[in-house]
Amino acid sequence: VDIPEIRRIVDQASDGYQPPEIIHRLFDAAGIPRVQELVVKTPEEALQAAEQLGWPLVMKVIGPVHKSDVRGVVLNVHDQETVLHEFNRLINIPETEAVLMAEMASGIELFVGAKYENRFGHIVLCGMGGTMVEVLKDVTSGLAPLGICEASSMIKNLKSYQIIKGYRGQEGANQRKFAEIIVRLSSMLRFAVEIKEMDINPLLGKGDRILAVDARIRIE
Ligand code: ADP
Ligand code: MG
Known part of the structure; x- marks a missing residue:
């Protein structure tokens, strides 16, 4: 995670929802993989x-x-x-x-999001992405900064954990890679309290390849 670069981007950003260019730079600085x-x-x-x-x-x-x-x-x-x-x-x-x-990417749809709460800092959420998140309300959360163990537990505690792992010959997404993305996102937030709300929905995951395909970031 390139902290000085993250600070430069956040300091220069205007308030509100960020344009794709800023989101790209933040993800690249944080090492969050994304589609071109x-x-x-x-x-x-x-x-x-x-x-x-x-x-x-x-x-x-x-x-x-x-x-x-x-x-x-x-x-x-x-x-x-x-x-x-x-x-x-x-x-x-x-x-x-x-x-x-x-x-164009492919794989199962995953989700990571975060919200800044005044008294706590950033709360990070994860689950499966797409409409699944809304219908099943299957989401786990943790307080940033998160280590790899905490991020892995968040994934393991999901009801949809079996689907993420892969089942009945359906290829899942590498949980370790997913956990690493959650950790990188939480590290980025640690140096950017100005990010009040963000989500990546979905990330598409197939084996080791997990890529962000849609993201929203609100800075204030
Ligand atoms: P929104 O959430 O605003 O409706 P998205 O960018 O998330 O728009 O696109 C809707 C859906 O289209 C995604 O949930 C995903 O299933 C699919 N999708 C979007 N971008 C890509 C991409 N680059 N590769 C593959 N599928 C994609
Ligand atoms: Mg979306």
Whole structure:
């Protein structure tokens, strides 16, 4: 975890929800693995980004809070024609400032989040991601800073632990790698009390490869 870099980013950030560029820099400084992403504002930039990222890719709106709810997430984009078509559709969705082009990941959906509580500091939460989190309310928590043992216990105490580990031939995600990400996130927060709220939902995990694909960070 690159503490001076984290401080530089947080000191320069304006209040509120952070744009993708700031989130990328924070994750890179904290060593939180993520998919490659590029922000584009024109059809030409979208085509260029596609060449850089490779196929298939994902396109999503930047601006709306719940991107799927406004049909603002397109998975599995395979060709230039679709890039142009979807760019024109996405950029016209209300409140959309730009389009995010991302590498496509796969695996089980995991979640990590944190909230700053005045009297305690950061409370870190984890569980399975996607809509599973909301429906099953299967979430465990711990107080930052978290060590690897505490993070591992948080994972083991989930009801969905068996699914994360993998079951009946379904490949899961490496729990040690997931625990390391929780530790890195909690270390980053230790040096950034200005982060009042954040979540990564989901991270996609398949074996050793666990990547953040959607994140929100609020600084105050
Ligand atoms: P939101 O949560 O705002 O609706 P997300 O960025 O989380 O938008 O995208 C919705 C869903 O699409 C995710 O939960 C995930 O299942 C899938 N998804 C998003 N980005 C990627 C990606 N880069 N690779 C694979 N799947 C993705
Ligand atoms: Mg999401």
